[in-house]
Amino acid sequence: MQKIRLATRESALALWQTEHVAARLREAHPDLEVELVPMTTRGDQAIDQPLVEIGGKGLFLKELEVAMLEGRADAAVHSLKDVPMELDGPFELAAILERADPFDAFVSVKYEALEELPFGAKVGTSSLRRQALLRAHRPDLVLVDLRGNVNTRLAKLDAGDYDAIVLACAGLQRLGLGERIRERLTAPRFIPAAAQGAVTVECKQGDAEVHALLAVLDHGPTRACVRAERAMTRTLGGSCHVPIAAYATLNKEKISLEGLVGDAKTGQTVRGYASGPVSEPDKLGEQVADMLVARGADALLP
Numbered sequence: 657m658q659k660i661r662l663a664t665r666e667s668a669l670a671l672w673q674t675e676h677v678a679a680r681l682r683e684a685h686p687d688l689e690v691e692l693v694p695m696t697t698r699g700d701q702a703i704d705q706p707l708v709e710i711g712g713k714g715l716f717l718k719e720l721e722v723a724m725l726e727g728r729a730d731a732a733v734h735s736l737k738d739v740p741m742e743l744d745g746p747f748e749l750a751a752i753l754e755r756a757d758p759f760d761a762f763v764s765v766k767y768e769a770l771e772e773l774p775f776g777a778k779v780g781t782s783s784l785r786r787q788a789l790l791r792a793h794r795p796d797l798v799l800v801d802l803r804g805n806v807n808t809r810l811a812k813l814d815a816g817d818y819d820a821i822v823l824a825c826a827g828l829q830r831l832g833l834g835e836r837i838r839e840r841l842t843a844p845r846f847i848p849a850a851a852q853g854a855v856t857v858e859c860k861q862g863d864a865e866v867h868a869l870l871a872v873l874d875h876g877p878t879r880a881c882v883r884a885e886r887a888m889t890r891t892l893g894g895s896c897h898v899p900i901a902a903y904a905t906l907n908k909e910k911i912s913l914e915g916l917v918g919d920a921k922t923g924q925t926v927r928g929y930a931s932g933p934v935s936e937p938d939k940l941g942e943q944v945a946d947m948l949v950a951r952g953a954d955a956l957l958p
């Protein structure tokens with residue numbers, strides 16, 4: 657194989673991530689030609705409608721998967737956080753790259769930290785998980801919907817529409833906007849979404865040549881951790897319709913997984929934690945999911 661074509665969304669973040677994958681591939685395979693195939697998805701077009709109403713996060717993948725099925729691209733690069741817990745169709749995640757900063761960022765023009773926001777301050781985020789966690793720590797805040805790509809959200813903050821917004825640290829850092837992070841909202845106080853900060857490359861199942869080219873980018877420890885996080889979320893029937901948070905770390909041969917289910921309206925949260933061998937990430941994810949349900953999470957799930 658002389659050339660590999662990488663499908664990507666056209667947002668600045670998606671293009672950065674795909675350029676990063678392209679550079680890593682060229683480094684690993686000096687004779688390989690790597691080409692980007694940028695495309696707009698329905699998720700990018702309908703940015704004025706809430707994601708839940710137009711069909712959820714899978715929308716960001718669909719067009720890229722169709723491009724692979726129709727032979728216009730060989731692989732697709734995604735933020736793993738945006739990839740549904742069950743892939744819909746004959747696809748596989750051939751590579752999961754080493755995770756960058758997994759945490760959320762508090763971003764504000766005037767305020768240094770979440771705790772410094774005045775009573776009743778207006779915070780923009782459309783993520784139900786971020787809303788639930790913000791409510792849990794600061795029940796007084798007024799939470800307002802905020803969609804769009806990272807630059808659009810920052811522009812709305814700078815225009816004075818919000819006192820603060822919450823974004824992923826990884827996205828800001830990748831775009832050279834790391835200095836906009838006022839406070840890192842770290843675990844266990846603020847648990848991220850499953851796989852936040854990790855980039856993945858998807859290809860068609862059974863496409864052995866493409867798979868082999870991509871597999872050299874796979875990072876085993878990241879794959880094990882996000883596997884536990886995604887298994888927990890999947891077991892809870894999670895999608896972006898429910899605030900679910902999952903964060904795993906690997907220490908020697910042991911994965912520790914912290915999980916949370918919340919209610920975006922009330923800020924009520926249920927937490928669970930367990931650890932297990934790196935060889936059984938799915939089992940650990942299921943175990944923490946069961947623990948969350950036993951502690952009352954089912955009352956918060958649909």
Ligand SMILES: NCc1[nH]cc(CCC(=O)O)c1CC(=O)O
Binds near residue numbers: 735851852853
């Ligand atoms: N939902 C959009 C999205 N998907 C991935 C990232 C950030 C990068 C990452 O988590 O890898 C973002 C932006 C954000 O949440 O602020």
